[in-house]
Amino acid sequence: MCDISFITKADDDELRGLLKDFPEVEYLIERINGLEAVLAKLLREHRKDYITAINLFYEEVGQTMGFAFQMGLPGVLASTTMAPAVSLALMPHLQEVASHIASTTMARIDKDVVFQAISPSRIRFMQAYSDELGRVLDQNTANKVTQVIASTLEQRGSVHDVIQALKDEPDFDRARARRIAITETLTAASVGDDEAYRQSPAVTGVEWLHSGGRKNKPRASHVALSGTQKGLNDFFDVEGELARYPRDTSLSAKQRINCHCTTTPVVDPNILGLSAEEKNAIRQGVIAQFE
Template sequence: MCQACNDLLIEINAYIEKADNKLVKKLKDAGFLIPKKTIKVASELEDEMTEILKSETKFLAKQLNKAVDIKSFFADIWNDVKDIDDVDVKLSQAFIQTFEKVMPAMMEAYITKSDEKLKFVKVTDKTSYQVAENSKEVSEKMKLSSHKNLEKILNKGIEEGESIQDVTKEILNGGIRDERYRARTVALTEMLRVHSYVANEAMMQCAVVEQKEWIHTGSTKNQPRENHVAMNGVTVNKNEPFELIGADGNTYLPMFPRDFCLPASECANCHCLHRAIVSESALGIAPEERRRMQSEYIENADRKWEKELDMINYQKAVDYRNGKGDVNE
């Protein structure tokens, strides 16, 4: 590598590290636990996602070059290309493997913050399932977004009479999207979403926690969502949802910020969190009893979820037989 290129790479890495350190401080000040590990893992996920997205860009460009012109690509090849594009599978695997590694550390931090007499036992099966399913859905949306963006480029190419070579060059030069920026935004949003799921799980496992409070952590510099600002300080029982009026005017019932029931417009770059409210009277329960209650909650939650999952899988099988879906979804 030339010295100038090496110097530039050093500067870029220093800039990224500085940005990451600033974000670590921001998350710590806001109240997120294990912020340093969170950003480290999010950065690793970002790198992996960037490579996956770049590979997809090259794959789409390669498929485009199999056609004699853009119109024939649309007519003869495009539908098959969309079917064989497996970027969603690769992204979901990256998400799930990353989250499975970091969730135990998150759980340990959130549980001991509410009750230092407890320790991490396990993440309940339902929460693990929800995180995995959310990861799959985010990955599918990212794939769909790539395809829509490519179609815009292709349509523009047809209207302007561009050649396959012109469109391919535009795609490879970042026409579909800026892979790094997109990966960074999604990686951080999804990492904070997992924080929310795990924090809520920790509250449910802690007998001393009775309520939860929505905390808005944005600053006026960042043009905060007014509806999220209005949620600041709202308190509900820990097993009940919050009521959020979305920017679209619809009413949503999230259990926590970035709950997957919320649209992307309410989640992207959202740094809100929810805080456990401990009952002083519950702290009088003996530590041994609190640990027993934690184990009992996990056992009951897993047993209940097993039945729920059976019903979900049964409905999937029925839908598949009726031609309404994929039995493996």
């Protein structure tokens, strides 16, 4: 039998290498593992829901699988959803990670300016993104299930063949849960860094930092961006796509998934030299613009 704890340790060791430039690497690995466990369970339950729906519809129709497909099985399957559950799990995760990273990042930049809370506009963004990601994952899974059924029918397979194919389908595997958990946890970390940069009076810009281990196949465009700086309100150009930070949700999947890049702040030493009162006054003015 496969030892899951051994696999997890090996995955974590590899992830440490990939995230070597992240100051909060151990925290991030812990949060990735937590979200992965939740998503893996949701995917297993979602597959079970699909199999139950197929079995019930097939028994009701009482004909071949092909006949069941023609009689409206895809419509029945369309009502099988995990979007609300994904959103419900993701929102607090994003908020917790973003808040933690914002706090630790601000402390590293300037101990005189203490993080208090994520801005309301950022909270609204994370809620909208959680809802959208739930819908996207739901639709991608539904498309895959439809493909599995159609492929099985082309091979003149039975309902049992369809169910076995779904049990073997990688879209329901732990690997998918982990891939999503890594991408979205690191996205939350980028959101937290960006929040800290904007709330820190001394930060005037952002520098992209490529990060990855020896086994990681880096994107040439991301490597080329390493060391590139931009203003706080400007964007990085990622092969023609605009982003405020790595894994920005405005980026395409090919630029976000498996990206382990991070950022570092560009700091004005003159502002760092101001009194704590002066810096916090500047910060309050910035926060007011976030409402």
